[in-house]
Amino acid sequence: MSIETRTSIVWDYAPAPESADHVRLRDRYGVFIDGEFMDPAEGRYVPTINPATEEPIAEVGWASASDVGRAVEAARVAQARWAGLPGLERGKYLFRIARLIQERARELAVAETLDGGKPLRESRDVDIPLAAAHFFHYAGWADKLEYGVNAREVAPLGVVGQIVPWNFPLLMAAWKLAPALACGNTAILKPAETTPLTALMLGEIIQEAELPPGVVSILPGDGSAGATLVRAPGIDKIAFTGSTAVGRDIQAALAGRQVGLTLELGGKSANIIFEDAALDQAIEGIVNGIFFNQGHVCCAGSRLLIQESVQEEVIGKLWARMGRLRVGDPLDKNTDVGAINSAEQLERIETLVAAGEDEGASRRSIACELPERGYWFAPTLFTEVSPAHRIAVEEIFGPVVSVLTFRTQAEAIEKTNNSRYGLAAGIWTDKGSKAFEVARALQAGVVWQNTYNHFDPTAAFGGYKESGFGREGGPAGLRPYLRVVR
Amino acid sequence: MIRRLGHVDRVGVEERAAQLGKRSIKTTAKQQGIRLAVSMLDLTTLEGADTAGKVRHLCAKAVCPAPTIPEIPSVAAVCVYPSLVGVAREALDGTGVRVASVATGFPAGQVSLEAKLRDTEDAVAAGAEEIDMVISREAFLAGEDTRVQHEIVAVKERCGDAHLKVILETAELGSYDHVRHASMLAMEAGGDFIKTSTGKAGAGATPGVCLVMLEAIRDYADRTGRVVGFKAAGGVSTSKAALHRLVLVKETLGDAWLTPDRLRIGASSVLNDLLMQYAKTETGRYGRAEDFSKE
Numbered sequence: 001m002s003i004e005t006r007t008s009i010v011w012d013y014a015p016a017p018e019s020a021d022h023v024r025l026r027d028r029y030g031v032f033i034d035g036e037f038m039d040p041a042e043g044r045y046v047p048t049i050n051p052a053t054e055e056p057i058a059e060v061g062w063a064s065a066s067d068v069g070r071a072v073e074a075a076r077v078a079q080a081r082w083a084g085l086p087g088l089e090r091g092k093y094l095f096r097i098a099r100l101i102q103e104r105a106r107e108l109a110v111a112e113t114l115d116g117g118k119p120l121r122e123s124r125d126v127d128i129p130l131a132a133a134h135f136f137h138y139a140g141w142a143d144k145l146e147y148g149v150n151a152r153e154v155a156p157l158g159v160v161g162q163i164v165p166w167n168f169p170l171l172m173a174a175w176k177l178a179p180a181l182a183c184g185n186t187a188i189l190k191p192a193e194t195t196p197l198t199a200l201m202l203g204e205i206i207q208e209a210e211l212p213p214g215v216v217s218i219l220p221g222d223g224s225a226g227a228t229l230v231r232a233p234g235i236d237k238i239a240f241t242g243s244t245a246v247g248r249d250i251q252a253a254l255a256g257r258q259v260g261l262t263l264e265l266g267g268k269s270a271n272i273i274f275e276d277a278a279l280d281q282a283i284e285g286i287v288n289g290i291f292f293n294q295g296h297v298c299c300a301g302s303r304l305l306i307q308e309s310v311q312e313e314v315i316g317k318l319w320a321r322m323g324r325l326r327v328g329d330p331l332d333k334n335t336d337v338g339a340i341n342s343a344e345q346l347e348r349i350e351t352l353v354a355a356g357e358d359e360g361a362s363r364r365s366i367a368c369e370l371p372e373r374g375y376w377f378a379p380t381l382f383t384e385v386s387p388a389h390r391i392a393v394e395e396i397f398g399p400v401v402s403v404l405t406f407r408t409q410a411e412a413i414e415k416t417n418n419s420r421y422g423l424a425a426g427i428w429t430d431k432g433s434k435a436f437e438v439a440r441a442l443q444a445g446v447v448w449q450n451t452y453n454h455f456d457p458t459a460a461f462g463g464y465k466e467s468g469f470g471r472e473g474g475p476a477g478l479r480p481y482l483r484v485v486r
Numbered sequence: 487m488i489r490r491l492g493h494v495d496r497v498g499v500e501e502r503a504a505q506l507g508k509r510s511i512k513t514t515a516k517q518q519g520i521r522l523a524v525s526m527l528d529l530t531t532l533e534g535a536d537t538a539g540k541v542r543h544l545c546a547k548a549v550c551p552a553p554t555i556p557e558i559p560s561v562a563a564v565c566v567y568p569s570l571v572g573v574a575r576e577a578l579d580g581t582g583v584r585v586a587s588v589a590t591g592f593p594a595g596q597v598s599l600e601a602k603l604r605d606t607e608d609a610v611a612a613g614a615e616e617i618d619m620v621i622s623r624e625a626f627l628a629g630e631d632t633r634v635q636h637e638i639v640a641v642k643e644r645c646g647d648a649h650l651k652v653i654l655e656t657a658e659l660g661s662y663d664h665v666r667h668a669s670m671l672a673m674e675a676g677g678d679f680i681k682t683s684t685g686k687a688g689a690g691a692t693p694g695v696c697l698v699m700l701e702a703i704r705d706y707a708d709r710t711g712r713v714v715g716f717k718a719a720g721g722v723s724t725s726k727a728a729l730h731r732l733v734l735v736k737e738t739l740g741d742a743w744l745t746p747d748r749l750r751i752g753a754s755s756v757l758n759d760l761l762m763q764y765a766k767t768e769t770g771r772y773g774r775a776e777d778f779s780k781e
Contacts, residue, residue, distance in 0.1 A: 009518055009522045009559075009744075010518070010741075011515070013509060013510070014513045014514045014515035125508075276493070277493070278498060279493075280494070281495040282498075316708075333508075430495070450498060
């Protein structure tokens with residue numbers, strides 16, 4: 001008797017949804033000003049939607065101009081005392097926030113997934129632990145600031161306005177708040193329109209940590225709230241992460257004013273696969289580079305540059321690997337690719353993908369069952385892309401990778417740098433000398449070697465060219481929040 | 487012919503293998519996974535103190551691992567030393583459970599080729615349907631690939647109809663690049679399965695090693711069309727570890743490899759943990775070790 005006939009056990013993973021019952025969400029969140037949640041001045045509440053189901057999760061108060069004014073006022077009042085605290089004491093508050101994030105990690109992860117559509121696997125293993133890590137990292141810097149800037153005497157800038165995007169809501173808030181507070185600034189955070197929840201939960205954590213009122217205010221709202229914040233008198237610095245178009249607008253608005261600015265904008269980052277790379281691991285890097293967070297990553301490896309000699313092999317392996325991606329319910333612990341963040345973003349992805357097809361690139365999307373409700377886009381691979389195509393030039397910000405090829409190392413460098421962006425790049429080769437040589441030649445703020453989308457609070461992150469300026473993370477991340485006194 | 491063997495990046499492999507260890511296997515998936523794992527077991531006893539009596543007990547357990555849980559299938563095979571193949575053959579006749587034997591100077595392989603071949607012939611003559619041979623690490627580490635391959639080819643020839651599993655003993659190979667290289671050598675020399683370890687040398691079927699070998703099997707199948715099986719042996723002692731190996735196979739080679747014809751788990755102690763975990767899915771309680779017979 002053959003073994004095959006004896007047993008035929010079909011094996012697939014059963015649904016493994018993370019429970020959302022333990023999440024303490026309020027029905028309604030006001031704006032967070034001067035240490036208190038309060039009704040927005042104009043009384044406007046807008047529901048925040050779960051993009052995987054289109055169901056409302058909670059109502060969120062949207063800030064108007066007078067809320068911005070109140071928050072700036074509170075931040076100004078709080079700033080002198082906050083900056084006057086010994087660095088060690090400021091550090092203690094930040095350590096406390098970091099620990100409270102860890103304590104509420106499970107809740108925050110579920111809230112992040114509900115509000116933004118990203119797989120729980122990512123919010124649980126990446127977003128929330130990294131957010132805590134950033135607070136821990138900068139807590140340690142708070143009493144050592146002068147060592148972060150070549151032993152110069154430094155002072156905080158004052159009141160900073162911080163506008164964060166919807167792709168990593170809590171993590172981006174942490175990237176911005178932690179260094180600003182460590183340096184003695186007070187901050188006003190404007191979370192993204194579609195994903196305000198975890199920032200507001202961070203408001204609760206800030207209350208629990210007994211941070212002095214006014215040191216952090218949180219003002220949800222749409223772009224107009226951000227625009228008001230940028231133009232508000234009494235602001236000393238703006239830190240913005242988001243699209244290049246909005247970044248341009250902010251820079252224009254601040255021209256001629258004594259207001260500091262850092263911008264972390266879009267990207268069309270190249271992931272370069274050399275023929276001598278460890279190909280199976282490179283495939284994982286490609287997948288992690290472009291399908292991580294549904295491709296809603298400013299540094300996503302959306303331009304895949306493959307050396308011609310291994311083109312066929314890499315594309316074959318990549319396509320097979322893509323077929324194993326599990327797309328669906330973001331709360332399921334086995335989901336790899338979740339929901340697109342909003343209807344608006346889905347439309348943008350669809351427009352650019354259609355443009356790719358029209359321009360003659362060859363499109364392949366994986367066959368997967370997508371839920372009926374919510375915003376979804378199947379992971380997609382474009383081959384036969386020419387460098388002039390829109391999908392090779394413009395940021396899609398979705399699970400779509402465009403494959404280009406190169407013949408030599410020089411051509412790879414030339415093609416990578418031939419972009420108006422310069423945020424990140426990946427290099428895949430088993431040859432160390434080549435990796436270092438190429439890395440030095442690339443105009444990209446971050447260059448990953450044999451990995452991709454790896455983040456660490458000790459490493460500086462930021463762009464070249466239209467990807468923005470200023471660095472976040474590590475000692476370099478202190479600099480934009482400090483003034484050198486002498 | 488110059489052919490690219492391809493490199494393996496240690497960090498990347500271990501990251502991917504660990505990531506697959508986080509798949510959540512619950513409820514029906516856990517039950518089915520455990521049944522599947524049991525059906526793929528090579529229940530093994532390889533001790534100097536093995537006797538005919540011990541092997542007979544093990545064979546009874548192999549055929550019916552848990553009399554109280556009828557839906558638990560028989561294991562795939564019983565694996566013993568060549569001298570006890572006859573006993574196992576008799577005990578397992580007509581049960582569908584196969585008899586596997588280690589051979590070729592197991593576990594070190596430090597005997598002459600003649601001795602290795604006679605070892606193999608003896609086991610096959612006594613009724614072994616599967617032969618688990620060890621590669622010559624001595625030759626491999628000295629860079630003598632042809633000698634490694636030649637030995638495998640010679641043993642395969644002596645196997646006749648018996649399936650040949652080639653043990654790489656990955657813990658002694660020193661790097662993932664070597665694991666991939668040895669996997670390719672073994673497959674090209676005609677091995678029907680490639681197997682991680684003897685279970686006698688340090689680390690066994692670690693997730694990283696398994697992943698590298700599975701990727702080699704996939705690439706070899708893509709290139710030649712020939713299907714080669716995989717056996718994880720050594721260190722797989724818990725249900726969680728066994729299910730992790732199944733996940734690695736499912737997401738690297740696909741469902742087609744989730745059959746005992748292509749996938750085996752070599753172990754002695756994991757069976758009872760699988761049974762206890764299975765019972766737990768039904769009763770909600772993790773029972774006592776005494777709930778199931780040891781052999």
